Amino acid sequence: MKKELIHSAEGFYNALAKDYHLVYQNWDASIQRQAKVIDQLIQKYLAQKPNKILDCTCGIGTQTLGLSGLGYTLHGTDISSASIERAQREAEKRQLSATFQVADVRYLQLDVAGRFDVVISFDNSLPHLKDKGDLLLAAEGIKAKLSETGVFLGSTRDYDLLLKEKPRSTQPITSTTEDVKTITFQLWDWREDNTYIVDHFTLKGLNDEFETNVRKAEYAAFTRAEMSHIFKEAGFTTIQWLMPEESGFYQPIFVALP
Secondary structure (H helix, E strand, O other), X not given: OEEEOOOXXXXXXXXXXXXXXXXXXXXXXXXXXXXXXXXXXXXXXXXXXXXXXXXXXXXXXXXXHHHHHOOOOEEEEEOOHHHHHHHHHHHHHOOOOOEEEEOOHHHHHHHOOOOEEEEEEOOOXXXXXXXXXXXXXXXXXXXXXXXXXXXXXXXXXXXXHHHHHOOOEOOXXXXXXXXXXXXXXXXXXXXXXXEEEEEEEEEEXXXXXXXXXXXXXXXXXXXXXXXXXXXXXXXXOEEEEEOHHHHXXXXXXXXXXX
16 A cells, blocks of 8 residues: 655645546546536626636646636646646647646735636635635635636535534545546544544555555635635625535535625
8 A cells, every 4th residue: 555645735636636536436527517517607696708717726627627618718727736737638638728837826916817707716625725824815816816897616515514523534436447446535534623634545456456545635624604704804795605405516615706
């Protein structure tokens, strides 16, 4: 078993980039499904089709690829160079025109040029910023990158619920492709300050022979009230949360208007 002692978001996703699609049972289907939900939200909150969308924590491109496939103009940024490299390859493979660059979400004002009609950050990316000061920097950068009539859309785990239960693991996700079976799951180690360390397991193999990789990451379990307060401090005037039963997305969605 290969175990990587990695706690930074950059290191975690550099190590995970080649396997990240395995967190979904069917990544291509998830790309399309998520794009459909986000597309509906964009149409709901913007009077006209946006010219440019910034995915400021794009990873390997799950949301960027899907929205680009719907005809939107996407620029994806991420702190992980390995994730950006893979996202570029995935876009080229699908003949999509999305562009990508390595950038830290805390320093969008310095690293990313221009302003955007929509900024997005999905799949629980922002809680990697365990310090509230860092999260405020990200929120301020997101606001600076938005046009005056733009909208920020993001998603996090339902920490209001998770903090009550503090689960120790996630359900395993399995898939079989090209005669290789894969299993992914996470173990969560909670701390008193409501941060938690994730051991992310990826098992690949067949029958009784499996290769196991463990990558580590750390998150802060920000409640919806805490997230809303920080984004208001950054200058956003309107904050709204959409729960899965309302949006059709698998995580609570955060909507912020400047």
